[in-house]
Amino acid sequence: MSIRGAQEEDPPDPQLMRLDNMLLAEGVSGPEKGGGSAAAAAAAAASGGSSDNSIEHSDYRAKLTQIRQIYHTELEKYEQACNEFTTHVMNLLREQSRTRPISPKEIERMVGIIHRKFSSIQMQLKQSTCEAVMILRSRFLDARRKRRNFSKQATEILNEYFYSHLSNPYPSEEAKEELAKKCSITVSQVSNWFGNKRIRYKKNIGKFQEEANLYAAKTAVTAAHAVAAAVQNNQTNSPTTPNSGSSGSFNLPNSGDMFMNMQSLNGDSYQGSQVGANVQSQVDTLRHVINQTGGYNDGLGGNSLYSPHNLNANGGWQDATTPSSVTSPTEGPGSVHSDTSN
DNA sequence: CTCGATGATTTGTA
């Protein structure tokens, strides 16, 4: 505690100190020259360090520099004016002292008054500078205002992950980091994305079917290829049942009567599966396809223990409580029409 | 301009 005391002469003004601190933090006051970038650098660092957003920042920095310059110019002007005024008054007093006695105390008092006046002006300057910086910040740094959609590629990557982990779309911290890296976005952005995606997917699964198909098929094919390659390598292929019980973590939500006619699932999107991989992603993919074939959310009755963070037994992160104003539920698999796509 | 999509923030919860 008590480290950076009030180096300024003024003691009692918390408001002023607040302003000073902020200006300092913002890099407006402080070292005139390059030092100002400290705040900008800090801000940039806070955002995660990826160098992608430098364009936005350069604009921000430019504006901030402008503010800083104005601030310093004004400040200097005030100081100069203050000095001039002071000497002027002193001269006046000195002149007067020839006609009447003037105590040093009186002089001091005058000077004090002048300084106070000017420092109040300074404070105003600081305040308005602060405001300007705040506005600038909110304009440039508040991502909400300056929202940019992610690149197509980034969205692709995220979607791929999401749909290939549909049974548990909660990437670990490491996974998030990796995704962030791949997508050139920050980890929080990845978290945001998954948060939004989960909620929106759950809210209206129907709307995402097409997309889901696309990615499901894609990953399925990918996995299939991989597996195929593996199989080719060593013909150890004798899976009695494709993915029978092997994957413990994965349970289909076929709660009793939720029959699903598998074969009706778009046969093409998915021939790869016959290779039978117990790869998780593959399983997820399968699950997804089935899911959408049979009915969208695992609306089984009993899962009263819906715990968001750890998925559970029925593989349903998308809980049954969904009111689902979804398009008529009867729409099911049929809607997959027209996708003989590749 | 409207409107849906979408990234970010806020609020409430366990």
Next chain:
DNA sequence: TACAAATCATCGAG
């Protein structure tokens, strides 16, 4: 603290 849900604010197409 991570998440769900609601909400905000901008983007981008029509």
